[in-house]
Amino acid sequence: MVGKIEHIGIAVKDLDAANEVYSKLLGVEPYKSEGVESEGVMTSFFQTGVNKIELLAATNSDSAIAKFIDKKGEGIHHIAFHVDDIYAEMDRLRKEGFVLLNEEPKMGADNKLICFVHPKGTHGVLVELCQERK
Numbered sequence: 001m002v003g004k005i006e007h008i009g010i011a012v013k014d015l016d017a018a019n020e021v022y023s024k025l026l027g028v029e030p031y032k033s034e035g036v037e038s039e040g041v042m043t044s045f046f047q048t049g050v051n052k053i054e055l056l057a058a059t060n061s062d063s064a065i066a067k068f069i070d071k072k073g074e075g076i077h078h079i080a081f082h083v084d085d086i087y088a089e090m091d092r093l094r095k096e097g098f099v100l101l102n103e104e105p106k107m108g109a110d111n112k113l114i115c116f117v118h119p120k121g122t123h124g125v126l127v128e129l130c131q132e133r134k
Contacts, residue, residue: 002089003082003083004050004081006081006130007051007053007110008054008078009076010053011077012055012056012074015033015042015057018044019055022044026046026053028047030055033045034109035059036108036109040062041065043057043110056077078116079125079128080114080128081129083129083130086129087105093117098122101115101118102116107133111133112131113130113131
């Protein structure tokens with residue numbers, strides 16, 4: 001079962017500049033910055049209460065974030081939901097007819113296993129499933 005919103009991902013061109021803006025906006029500094037080489041991104045995470053924001057900047061021109069920004073500009077890239085068992089959830093969603101962008105979960109930022117659901121099946125919203133790695 002899909003649980004709470006884990007985070008909202010925001011695509012940015014300049015991570016340092018975005019960190020400065022969101023630090024001022026939210027009144028907190030990012031608690032973590034991390035590169036995800038397999039995705040070609042550098043991330044920063046902000047925590048405000050139970051809510052998290054993930055800023056994502058491309059580290060190469062072939063990354064999904066670079067392509068997203070080229071096509072749509074900076075802004076909300078995805079909504080991530082927490083799941084307890086990502087394998088079971090992926091199987092359930094496939095059976096419901098959703099198209100997954102990953103055959104198997106992969107390592108994401110913030111110590112998570114992740115999988116993306118194609119936005120064509122979710123009214124244009126890229127959905128990420130996240131399971132905490134133990």
